[in-house]
Amino acid sequence: MSNAYNKLYKLLNKYRKYILIMIDTIIAVVSFLSPHIISGIHPDKIEWFKNTWYIYTIIYISTFIIMGVYKNIWRYAGIQDIYKCLQASVIANLLFLIFTKSFNIFIRYYVYIVAFFVTSFCTMAIRVVYRAVLIIGDRNTKKLSLYTNIMIVGAGQATVAILNEISRNNPNNYMVRCIVDDDETKIGRSINSVPVVSLTDKIPTMINKYNIEEIILSIPSIDKDNKKRILDICANTRCKLKILPEVYSLITNGNNIMDKIREVQVEDLLGREPIDLDCTLTKKYIQEKTILVTGGGGSIGSELCRQISSYSPKKLIILDIYENNAYNIQQELIRAYGNKLDIEVEIASVRDKNKLNQIFELKKIDIVFHAAAHKHVPLMEKNPEEAIKNNVIGTYNVVQAAHKYNVEKFVLISTDKAVNPTNVMGATKRIAEMIIQSYNRHSETDFVAVRFGNVLGSNGSVIPLFKEQIKEGGPVTVTHEEITRYFMTIPEAVQLVLRASSMAEGGEIFVLDMGEPVKIKDLAYNLIKLSGLEPEVDIEIEYTGLRPGEKLYEELLISSSENQVKTSIDKIFIETPKEIDEYELFELIKELEQAAHDIDIETILILIGKLVPTYKRTINEKCSEGIV
Numbered sequence: 001m002s003n004a005y006n007k008l009y010k011l012l013n014k015y016r017k018y019i020l021i022m023i024d025t026i027i028a029v030v031s032f033l034s035p036h037i038i039s040g041i042h043p044d045k046i047e048w049f050k051n052t053w054y055i056y057t058i059i060y061i062s063t064f065i066i067m068g069v070y071k072n073i074w075r076y077a078g079i080q081d082i083y084k085c086l087q088a089s090v091i092a093n094l095l096f097l098i099f100t101k102s103f104n105i106f107i108r109y110y111v112y113i114v115a116f117f118v119t120s121f122c123t124m125a126i127r128v129v130y131r132a133v134l135i136i137g138d139r140n141t142k143k144l145s146l147y148t149n150i151m152i153v154g155a156g157q158a159t160v161a162i163l164n165e166i167s168r169n170n171p172n173n174y175m176v177r178c179i180v181d182d183d184e185t186k187i188g189r190s191i192n193s194v195p196v197v198s199l200t201d202k203i204p205t206m207i208n209k210y211n212i213e214e215i216i217l218s219i220p221s222i223d224k225d226n227k228k229r230i231l232d233i234c235a236n237t238r239c240k241l242k243i244l245p246e247v248y249s250l251i252t253n254g255n256n257i258m259d260k261i262r263e264v265q266v267e268d269l270l271g272r273e274p275i276d277l278d279c280t281l282t283k284k285y286i287q288e289k290t291i292l293v294t295g296g297g298g299s300i301g302s303e304l305c306r307q308i309s310s311y312s313p314k315k316l317i318i319l320d321i322y323e324n325n326a327y328n329i330q331q332e333l334i335r336a337y338g339n340k341l342d343i344e345v346e347i348a349s350v351r352d353k354n355k356l357n358q359i360f361e362l363k364k365i366d367i368v369f370h371a372a373a374h375k376h377v378p379l380m381e382k383n384p385e386e387a388i389k390n391n392v393i394g395t396y397n398v399v400q401a402a403h404k405y406n407v408e409k410f411v412l413i414s415t416d417k418a419v420n421p422t423n424v425m426g427a428t429k430r431i432a433e434m435i436i437q438s439y440n441r442h443s444e445t446d447f448v449a450v451r452f453g454n455v456l457g458s459n460g461s462v463i464p465l466f467k468e469q470i471k472e473g474g475p476v477t478v479t480h481e482e483i484t485r486y487f488m489t490i491p492e493a494v495q496l497v498l499r500a501s502s503m504a505e506g507g508e509i510f511v512l513d514m515g516e517p518v519k520i521k522d523l524a525y526n527l528i529k530l531s532g533l534e535p536e537v538d539i540e541i542e543y544t545g546l547r548p549g550e551k552l553y554e555e556l557l558i559s560s561s562e563n564q565v566k567t568s569i570d571k572i573f574i575e576t577p578k579e580i581d582e583y584e585l586f587e588l589i590k591e592l593e594q595a596a597h598d599i600d601i602e603t604i605l606i607l608i609g610k611l612v613p614t615y616k617r618t619i620n621e622k623c624s625e626g627i628v
Helices: 002-014 016-039 043-066 079-102 109-141 157-168 200-210 224-235 280-286 299-309 323-340 353-363 377-382 384-404 424-440 462-471 490-503 520-530 582-598 601-611
Strands: 148-153 174-180 194-198 214-217 240-243 290-294 315-320 343-347 367-370 409-415 446-452 454-456 476-478 487-489 509-512 541-543 564-566 572-575
Touching: 016 043, 016 109, 043 079, 043 109, 079 109, 148 157, 148 200, 157 174, 174 200, 194 200, 200 224, 214 224, 224 240, 224 520, 280 490, 290 299, 290 353, 299 315, 299 323, 299 367, 299 490, 315 323, 315 353, 323 343, 353 384, 367 384, 367 490, 377 384, 377 424, 384 409, 384 424, 384 582, 384 601, 409 424, 409 490, 424 446, 424 582, 424 601, 446 490, 454 490, 462 476, 462 520, 476 520, 487 490, 490 509, 490 572, 520 541, 582 601
Parallel strands: 148 174, 148 214, 174 194, 214 240, 290 315, 290 367, 315 343, 367 409, 409 446, 446 509, 454 487, 476 541
Antiparallel strands: 509 572, 564 572
């Protein structure tokens, strides 16, 4: 039986256009004859039919050809294709009516009416049958392939779109076995013949009942709490998880909705609403400006370049010491924008004061985003002189150049580790904040900082490390069972930087309300579950102890919460600045620079303690790689 289907399938595919023309010709002739048969056969009618049937058929087939009905790929046909077929049928019958009236050919009106309805119904019906035969043929040619049993969570419009697309085109060999939804009125009903079987709390039971291998969360507008709840239930199964993005990402512009479905990422499990800010002011102040991004090849710097490019700057200058990263983002933006974006790359170090001054003098820079920094906590504990050279002296060099050449705005990318720091990296970023706040008091340039927590997927973040450890079969190493961190995605972090800089007046340290901190242990568990494995069973968790300079938790503000000033933008706050002894600050920075040059570690740590009184030096000679 399957061989017969396959042969028919190949034959229809090869001669599909001619077969459809032949079928439509037969339909046109029969449709035109049918009203005469209905009203009774008479010799005059037969003679009249002989003289007019070919006119109707030629007009009908010609209209279908001109309107492109035979160009449609009916395997993937939808409502629009059926509508186009109906439209062609209407036009063909109207043309025949006009033709016969113009040449005084007498035809009774019931003939037009019956012929129209019969041709319209038959031409559309034959295409539905044709499509069904092709689909059966497709399935039989794939009979050796295994179907993937899937469950869809959500019984709304997005699920209808998914089911429609799967029925038209199913390269993944999906077999939708069931749908679950929290609307009790939908239980027991079906969508496209797929049953809605239960509420979401019964997902594990339904997985066993229907042998589900993959789950698709198809509720794009779901709130954060329900999203986390459902994903937590799904993550405790061994099914592969996929998700539709937020509503604003679902504008497919005619594309396959299945292309919008993506793997569930760990950020989906954080239980925090994504930050979505109005960027009208951001565009207004970046447009037609010359922008410099230091560290432009890094994870934060490259995302800054991407988002800045979308706001039509006059020129974008990417500065980085690592040429491969700088080249990669340059080529990505050239592919995306072509000649619409004026982009330059400067291979330089922020430690090179002379090169920086040359760049600032020649390029007439309007806005600086300073993202260049050493960020690895344990590595900077081991090499504090490098943290000083890059994070303190490098920032000082860029700040001086921005001030000297009258840059409009300078935005420092800071970190939550600058708050009451217990490590060299955090302390150097706090010193960088102090430098820009001091310069802001005397400069025409507006100096500001933006402080946020860990970014998911950034260079050196804990998530790539966990993924590698899971890939290798474990164990996954967590420093402490109770350790927590704030998290945000890279695009969110950059969106905050750009929005804050657009509203800055100078001297502010902007802080993002990042929601609740996340336990690193929970993050590790979720990543293991997303890999289809079970924590502590398939992959062990190993607690290694806090590393040099590491805290159990991070703080976003230096001062207590009453010193937060809420801005007009939801989720963005400003820290009330502390008084700084500028003379002492810059004298100690000179001493720091010399100590870093001499690699005098003890002096460096003493000077950091003088500059940042809240710095709590940790005594721990053990050092491991990585960062949380």
